[in-house]
Amino acid sequence: MSSTSLPSSSHIPSPHTRTADRHAFWWSLAGVLAILITFLWRGDVLIGFLAVAVIFVPAERLVELRPQRILRSGWRTDVMHYFVSSALTTLGLTLVTVAAALGVRMFIGSHLGHAIASQPLVLQLGESTFLSAVVQYWVHRASHTWPVLWRFHAVHHSIRTMDWLASARFHPVDQVVTRGAAVIPITILGFAPVTFGWYIVMDALQEFFVHANMRVPLGIFRWILPNPEFHHWHHAVDREAWNTNFSGYPFIDLLFRTAYMPKGRRPRGYGIDQDVSTSYLGQLLRPFHPEAGSCAGEPSHEAQLLVKEEARKGFPGRQLVAEEHSPPGA
């Protein structure tokens, strides 16, 4: 005789579980819709995003600098920056570059342009890379000292967790100013068009790499080539690191005496003490708040206290503090 037994109470989903399931369903649906809309709107950028993720997510696990989650706090905001801010930046950069090319070429004339364009391509790539790096250095440095520029650049420095995706968190105006200033000399001086593409690709790869949560031992070349260790100090809350490491290329900061990379140490934490919204829209509108540019972008003593407090509460900063007392490379 067969008997039907009632399910035990452990198999009956509780109201809490049902609510959690419903939330998970709607989040999944929203995720699928977001991917579909993104693919229709910016299919090429989505493919690029997935390609970069396929490279950096495993790489960060393989040579991890700090233990942290892949989907860390703020990842959704940074994904929005990746797709929306980059579209606004591309639009702004296109306008700036076209205006610069049309306006300034008339003043410079074509002799200099011909002389530059007639050089071997390798030489042009080297010259344009150096030129754009120096210009970018000074514009970035100005973004930390001019309150009107800091309003926009502060959005990038609101990052508390460094990884490849953090490189996407930029206000479009900040990007147009910094990248525009870097590509204008390339455009108006008559370098071969390929140097423009070279700058865009190399700059993007460099941004992903220097923000990545990766331990990359480069020996003496850490003072020459872009690397995470060098750039992470630019985001550090440590007092002695403020206003250092403005360039992706350490040797440029060496040249202008702003390089800082103490051997065997790591930043205690990242971020600024100024109030920056965690939402995408909040970050987009933040520079227009009356108090947003009240001071230049330097982590203050309060920022350091904040990191200590978060470390005490179990924020990943706890690991950073612990690592400070670990032997180098441990």
Ligand SMILES: [Zn+2]
């Ligand atoms: Zn900066």
